[in-house]
Amino acid sequence: MRKNPTRVAIVGASETSSVGHLPNYSMLQLHAEAAQLALADAGLTFDDVDGLATAGATPAQLTEYFNIMPHWIDGTSVGGGSFLMHVSHAVAAIQAGYCNVVLVTHGESGRSRVGINASSYGPSTIAGQFELPYGVWGPPSMFSIPIVRHMHEYGTTEEQLASVAVATRKWANLNPRAMMRDLISVDDVLKSRLIAWPLHLLNCCLVTDGGGALVLVSEEIAHEFIKDPIWILGRGETTAHTNISMMEDMGNWVAAKQTSSDAFSMAELTHGDIQHAMLYDAFTHVPIYALEGLGFVNPGEGGPYFAEGHTAPGGNFPVNTNGGGLSYTHTGMYGMFAIQESVTQLRGEAEQRQVDDLEISLVHAPAGMFSGTATLILGNK
Amino acid sequence: MTYTKPIPKATPETQEFWAGLRRHELRIQFCNECLRYYFYPRPFCPFQGCRSDNVIWETVSGFAKLYSYVISYRGFGGFEDDIPYVIAVVELNEGPRMMTNIINVDPEPKNLIPDMPLEIVFDDITEEVTLPKFQPMSE
Numbered sequence: 415m416r417k418n419p420t421r422v423a424i425v426g427a428s429e430t431s432s433v434g435h436l437p438n439y440s441m442l443q444l445h446a447e448a449a450q451l452a453l454a455d456a457g458l459t460f461d462d463v464d465g466l467a468t469a470g471a472t473p474a475q476l477t478e479y480f481n482i483m484p485h486w487i488d489g490t491s492v493g494g495g496s497f498l499m500h501v502s503h504a505v506a507a508i509q510a511g512y513c514n515v516v517l518v519t520h521g522e523s524g525r526s527r528v529g530i531n532a533s534s535y536g537p538s539t540i541a542g543q544f545e546l547p548y549g550v551w552g553p554p555s556m557f558s559i560p561i562v563r564h565m566h567e568y569g570t571t572e573e574q575l576a577s578v579a580v581a582t583r584k585w586a587n588l589n590p591r592a593m594m595r596d597l598i599s600v601d602d603v604l605k606s607r608l609i610a611w612p613l614h615l616l617n618c619c620l621v622t623d624g625g626g627a628l629v630l631v632s633e634e635i636a637h638e639f640i641k642d643p644i645w646i647l648g649r650g651e652t653t654a655h656t657n658i659s660m661m662e663d664m665g666n667w668v669a670a671k672q673t674s675s676d677a678f679s680m681a682e683l684t685h686g687d688i689q690h691a692m693l694y695d696a697f698t699h700v701p702i703y704a705l706e707g708l709g710f711v712n713p714g715e716g717g718p719y720f721a722e723g724h725t726a727p728g729g730n731f732p733v734n735t736n737g738g739g740l741s742y743t744h745t746g747m748y749g750m751f752a753i754q755e756s757v758t759q760l761r762g763e764a765e766q767r768q769v770d771d772l773e774i775s776l777v778h779a780p781a782g783m784f785s786g787t788a789t790l791i792l793g794n795k
Numbered sequence: 796m797t798y799t800k801p802i803p804k805a806t807p808e809t810q811e812f813w814a815g816l817r818r819h820e821l822r823i824q825f826c827n828e829c830l831r832y833y834f835y836p837r838p839f840c841p842f843q844g845c846r847s848d849n850v851i852w853e854t855v856s857g858f859a860k861l862y863s864y865v866i867s868y869r870g871f872g873g874f875e876d877d878i879p880y881v882i883a884v885v886e887l888n889e890g891p892r893m894m895t896n897i898i899n900v901d902p903e904p905k906n907l908i909p910d911m912p913l914e915i916v917f918d919d920i921t922e923e924v925t926l927p928k929f930q931p932m933s934e
Binding site: 536537538540542543544545546547548549550551554555558559560561562563566607608609610611612613657658659660664 | 865
């Protein structure tokens with residue numbers, strides 16, 4: 415990488431005014447409201463935007479709806495981690511001089527399904543030939559398939575999986591915007607109805623409506639906005655497959671190891687520097703795999719780590735402090751909300767759930783179901 | 796009775812796989828350069844460091860071991876009546892892995908131990924299409 419390139423910062427960030435059940439919003443409205451609020455957060459409007467990145471919706475749909483004609487667009491759409499990749503790509507685009515003000519948007523009517531784009535796999539696609547005939551029916555039946563391998567290789571237990579939901583709910587309890595706030599026990603998780611063993615209902619994320627957006631600029635102008643900049647210190651991204659049956663090692667998230675390594679290398683930081691992490695939690699096993707894959711703990715230590723309470727309020731390594739996809743909100747492509755929470759924490763705006771003296775946060779999300787990942791390291795200094 | 800579940804449709808590079816199953820043969824590809832089997836079908840060897848075009852089709856044993864799985868308690872698109880059913884990834888004795896269903900077993904975790912030996916069952920779902928399913932190895 416080029417030495418000493420221009421640094422890039424997030425100077426505007428916002429979610430939609432509410433998240434959860436929003437049947438009165440179309441998908442495009444959610445994008446637009448989040449975009450307008452994030453731009454307002456920086457004192458800007460659509461007229462200032464000259465770079466646009468989005469997933470779910472296409473850049474073409476949004477440029478039409480927003481009535482803008484940017485100089486750079488990115489429609490990388492590989493699942494929940496897409497927005498982390500957009501941030502990463504925006505850094506490069508701004509450094510290259512392609513554009514100056516990048517807007518990254520997410521909007522998804524995941525629960526109400528108003529104005530959504532159709533998606534389906536035909537019978538001659540790879541999934542249509544080699545997965546769908548066996549009755550996979552959505553993420554709970556596919557993203558979950560590796561878990562048994564992890565249990566077999568490392569002794570990870572159903573109780574440890576449940577403890578991820580328990581710890582995350584404790585954070586949600588401190589977040590008034592969270593959809594599910596009542597504290598739960600390991601027993602509550604194990605007694606909730608079976609979805610796809612070993613997943614019970616409370617091992618699974620919520621399904622909600624909402625959106626979020628970010629505004630990014632270069633360091634030359636980063637201090638000219640309303641709030642202090644949040645710097646992109648490191649990034650990594652990859653995809654390795656799309657079908658879950660093609661995950662080469664179901665006991666280890668090899669892709670996460672790679673994007674972690676790239677992000678730490680760029681940031682010139684080590685794991686000990688990370689004070690807070692957002693580890694995308696579509697299901698309770700995903701943060702366990704992430705913690706191990708990213709290198710925070712050794713393979714097999716992720717389950718015990720969550721069960722021992724390190725990630726919960728009062729623990730030494732706060733994880734998923736908004737309440738996560740499990741308890742806060744999960745529109746479908748949750749990665750935007752993971753970034754939003756890191757920004758909120760780094761700005762010191764997280765109120766009851768604020769992590770003290772926070773300077774560096776890591777965000778991690780899958781691209782699809784284990785099929786790739788993206789890592790960002792963000793800082794406020 | 797009409798088959799209501801998703802029916803796979805072959806593409807040029809997968810034709811031989813599906814044609815083989817119709818004859819109750821499990822046919823996958825083998826790389827003559829690096830001497831490894833691979834799946835799913837592609838016109839080149841996908842292994843890092845190889846990528847050879849010198850690949851052939853072979854009929855393999857139909858023996859496998861259980862790699863990982865879920866027991867689905869929800870089903871859609873024709874699978875409603877099968878609940879609970881096992882969606883698995885199995886590792887063929889020749890190396891490659893594929894998704895399948897484990898059938899002819901009571902779907903309980905205690906009966907589905909990772910690495911347990913399995914054998915293929917050719918499931919003729921329509922006049923034209925046969926799916927490769929697996930069951931615990933007979934005694």
